[in-house]
Amino acid sequence: MDSIVKSFYNWYRSKIQHPQYRWFIILGTVAYLLLPFDIAPDFIPILGWIDDGLILSLLVGELSALFLEHRQKGNKSSITQEDKLNKEQTIDVEPVS
Secondary structure (H helix, E strand, O other), X not given: OHHHHHHHHHHHHHHHHOOOOHHHHXXXXXXXXXXXXXXXXOOOOOHHHHHHHHHHHHHHHHHHHHHHHHHHHHHHHHHHHHHHHHHHHOOOXXXXX
């Protein structure tokens, strides 16, 4: 059972990180959460909510990781642009003897 969960997690993570499949996985996850067809139906009091909670936490965790990664890339590019501007504005002056 543990290997099934790990393999699903690895598959989900690899697909959501791939830009081609990202929106399909996000929309599929939201559909899974909203539609009444589940692995464990929601009318079973505790068991039905556990699978939805796990899937929702997986989606939120992966989306937040993607957001943080995107934000860090944006910060790196803005730093390099500032560095380029500073280098372009630097004037090298030789001392007069």
